[in-house]
Amino acid sequence: MVLPIGLQAQQPSSKQWFKDKDLTLTGVYYYPEHWDESQWNRDFKKMHELGFEFTHFAEFAWAQLEPSEGKYDFAWLDRAVALAAKHDLKVVLCTSTATPPVWLSRKYPEILLRQEDGTVLDHGARQHASFASPLYRELSYKMIERLAEHYGNDARVIGWQLDNEPAVQFDYNPKAEMAFRDFLRNKYDNSIKALNDAWGTSFWSEVYTTFDEITLPKTRQMFMNHHQILDYRRFAAGVTNDFLNEQSLLIKKYAKNQWVTTNYIPNYDEGHIGGSKELDFVSYTRYMVYGDNEGIGRRGYRVGNPLRIAFANDFFRPIQGTYGVMELQPGQVNWGSINPQPLPGAVRLWLWSVFAGGSDFVCTYRYRQPLYGTEQYHYGIVGTDGVTVTPGGREYQEFISEVKMLRKEFSPRDKKPKDYVDRTTAILFNHENAWSIDRQKQNATWSTMGHIEKYYRTLKSFGAPVDFITEEKDFSQYPVLIAPAYQLADKDLVERWTNYVQNGGNLVLTCRTAQKDRFGRLFAAPFGSLINNLTGNSMDFYDLLLPKDPGVVEMAGKKYTWNTWGEILIPGKDSQVWATYAQEFYDGKPAVTFRKLGKGTITYIGVDSTDGSLEADILKKLYTTLNIPVMDLPYGVTMEYRNGFAIVLNYSDEPYEFTLPTGAKVLIGSAVIPTAGVLVYKI
Incomplete structure (x- = not known):
């Protein structure tokens, strides 16, 4: 209906539903x-x-x-x-x-x-x-x-x-199957050839002659066409x-x-x-x-x-x-x-x-x-x-x-200190990347959400306000934009990324980015080619290691372990190499690069570390390079601002002593915050 x-x-x-004063x-x-x-x-x-x-x-x-x-x-x-x-x-x-x-x-x-x-x-x-x-x-x-x-x-x-x-219901009701066929007819303009091309059905004799032959994909069946599953997940989310x-x-x-x-x-x-x-x-x-x-x-x-x-x-x-x-x-x-x-x-x-x-x-x-x-x-x-x-x-x-x-002390919601606002960071998120990667992880230890969380955890230790955004949003309002493992991409998105950087934005891309088109197909080009002009690199190859025998990446004399995914990069002439691989047959080859482009910068992190410590140190180096002030909060302690209030929260297992800024008025709690404690102050 x-x-x-x-x-x-x-x-x-939404601003009319709720008032700042409340x-x-x-x-x-x-x-x-x-x-x-x-x-x-x-x-x-x-x-x-x-x-x-x-x-x-x-x-x-x-x-x-x-x-x-x-x-x-x-x-x-x-x-x-x-x-x-x-x-x-x-x-x-x-x-x-x-x-x-x-x-x-x-x-x-x-x-x-x-x-x-x-x-x-x-x-x-x-x-x-x-x-x-x-x-x-x-x-x-x-x-x-x-x-x-x-x-x-x-x-x-x-x-x-x-x-x-x-x-999202993964529903196999007959009406769902009929609706899925209608979804596909509409998406592919009633052209079964267009669907066959998108799904790569010439592989393993999967070719369809009519939409009525298509059933809901059996996701538990080994090697089920992952392009079909990608469309099914789009359909299922759309039904909800x-x-x-x-x-x-x-x-x-x-x-x-x-x-x-x-x-x-x-x-x-x-x-x-x-x-x-x-x-x-x-x-x-x-x-x-x-x-x-x-x-x-x-x-x-x-x-x-x-x-x-x-x-x-x-x-x-x-x-x-x-x-x-x-x-x-x-x-x-x-x-x-x-x-x-x-x-x-x-x-x-x-x-x-x-x-x-x-x-x-x-x-x-x-x-x-x-x-x-x-x-x-x-x-x-x-x-x-x-x-x-x-x-x-x-x-x-x-x-x-x-x-x-x-409520007796409130200010407008957007009243926040300049240094806090200056470290505002966006994480570009598209659930379809997780859908695509998780059907072909290539390494059982890979976690798409875990990869994203390594960057997020570091940003919160910076005391940075973070927005998860979609491609519908305007990138330019964010000083730093991170797009972790953004596997599905197209030329239009890469052009938007490039314009963002050239106009002064600071973009961080990570491994597995832009390897496939929006249908989940590889490009008829070497891996990573779609973003080579942006990153200034090309990719030689990628490697995957056993979790019991991880590899090593070195940056500034410090060693970090990895195993899930590593891209061996060939840097361009204007790329700075920030981290290299050690121990493997590609010892000394680049894993992380940094490049200035136009008014902005592009950082490419080609490896996923074991515990996120590499990602943390890269972001620390990047924000220092960009002269963006950050905090150094331990894991378990976070701080946010709203309505003129600073709120500090302690999830750790020991008291944390927070350094109050000069002139701060403590409203709730104290500078020594116990486990499960809260500090609220106003400058």
């Missing part, structure tokens, strides 16, 4: 349908007393909103909205499409999602319906339109969340994006001064985040403690990965200039491999981490710990008795009171 263009509505900009708003999920109605008033009253400013309804309530096909019941939700408003709580509504009711699943089984192995998902969980099913969409849109018509002009409702954690776009347009047909978003899981390489242009802005969910020790030190698993929230902030914020966090862990969860208690102070630390990146709101999942269902052991703001505030609930209360105190 495609909505007519006439449904497209002009909505206020800094950030804090909310909490609530499920009225889970609790006896006699308890609602008590619960909303307590929410307000704890300081929450909005609540969140109807995420999984389709069965209550439409008990039978075409029969709607909003009376219970009306009462919940009215009680929330009585206690000064605004409401975010959800479209409930993640949980179709049983009447829909039984009457229309063709809407059920089918996995690659043939398993058909069934009622009894969630996300079991196919986004590619026209019938499922039609039934969803009928319900959503009635909901939007009922609440679209309700001033108590401030916004809408679409679905819940909508992911279209489903969200169409929901958004329906709501905007009725909504008055209400925003529309959805809560993505930050699976950056799935390819759908940022693809639904009808959303007013994007938001994400984030859980930090769930059994994996990605933190620092023996008890790091109680605090979490120091960059997990920062990375999400820097990825989501640039998409539309604002973002929120729709789900943030309030305590133990139920779905991890092991579900430990967070370290005291960790929940507050996460809240401040979200705030530091520039969020406009943060919402926690959930208010009450459930007594039944899959999430019985998932902590809430209050416990199983419905009244006792949990440790995480107290930390939310503390954060809310601190934000209210800061």
Whole structure:
């Protein structure tokens, strides 16, 4: 079901939804349908007393909103909205499409999602319906339109969340296969020859004579055509994006001064985040403690990965200039491999981490710990008795009171020190590079996201503001632009990179860049030729080593190990060699080069180091060369600015003493920041 263009509505900009003076708003999920109605008033009253400013309804309530096909019941939700408003709580509504009711699943089984192995998902969980099913969409849109018509002009409702954690479905429903063929017909202008050329089907006798012969690719089948899989992933991401776009347009047909978003899981390489242009802005969910020790030190698993929230902030914020966090862990969860208690102070630390990146709101999942269902052991703001505030609930209360105190001190959001702004850096990201590389990694130890994170980790140690950007963005606003492992490229992109450098930009390219065209095909030229004129180099060859016997790269007398990917470069006459290989038969050959071009510079890093220490030292040398001032924060400590405030966060396993600038006014914390501690100051 495609909505007519006439449904497209002009909505206020994101700056009109949220005000600088509020800094950030804090909310909490609530499920009225889970609790006896006699308890609602008590619960909303307590929410307000704890300081929450909005609540969140109807995420999984389709069965209550439409008990039978075409029969709607909003009376219970009306009462919940009215009680929330009585206690000064605004409401975010959800479209409930993640949980179709049983009447829909039984009457229309063709809407059920089918996995690659043939398993058909069934009622009894969630996300079991196919986004590619026209019938499922039609039934969803009928319900959503009635909901939007009922609440679209309700001033108590401030916004809408679409679905819940909508992911890219790798769906083998027959309707998905038909839609995939239509996608291909449209992409290749109904020319099967163009498709065969793009997919290289002359290889292994894969040639198609009609689009009707094409099936969804069996990704688990060894050596399945990776060009076909690339297009399938584009199609699958597009189906999710279209489903969200169409929901958004329906709501905007009725909504008055209400925003529309959805809560993505930050699976950056799935390819759908940022693809639904009808959303007013994007938001994400984030859980930090769930059994994996990605933190620092023996008890790091109680605090979490120091960059997990920062990375999400820097990825989501640039998409539309604002973002929120729709789900943030309030305590133990139920779905991890092991579900430990967070370290005291960790929940507050996460809240401040979200705030530091520039969020406009943060919402926690959930208010009450459930007594039944899959999430019985998932902590809430209050416990199983419905009244006792949990440790995480107290930390939310503390954060809310601190934000209210800061509202007396705020400045415009873009007020930031010059040295901080001067080190602003962009990382150019395209999920399709990960798709292409990961089908042909060439080395089992290669990690595309791990490669990117080596650069990101160093930038955060610099105290640098970072934006993850797409090719849609203007490169020129960034002093430094890093494009890690940017495998899929074309002449237009290389020309944009070249113009960026010649006009004064400083570009960093890394190994595996521009090796293939946008269809995933190699160029009929030596490896790397597309960027030779830009980098000033040519590539002699590339090498891959065993992880148990890594190679060595040397720079300025220091040695670094590597094994996943290394390009042996032939530098041009105006290229400076910054690092060379050692030990191998190409001992002494260049691995890293630097070149001035026009008003800017181009740094090419042809190797992926084992631990990121080489990448860190290269960036330190580059920023020194460019006279860009940087900090030297240890891993686990980050700093950001917003609204005139500096926020310093300590995820490390020991106290950190931060050197305050002259004249700084400390508002929260102290210069000695304990583990899970926060320092907020104003200059």
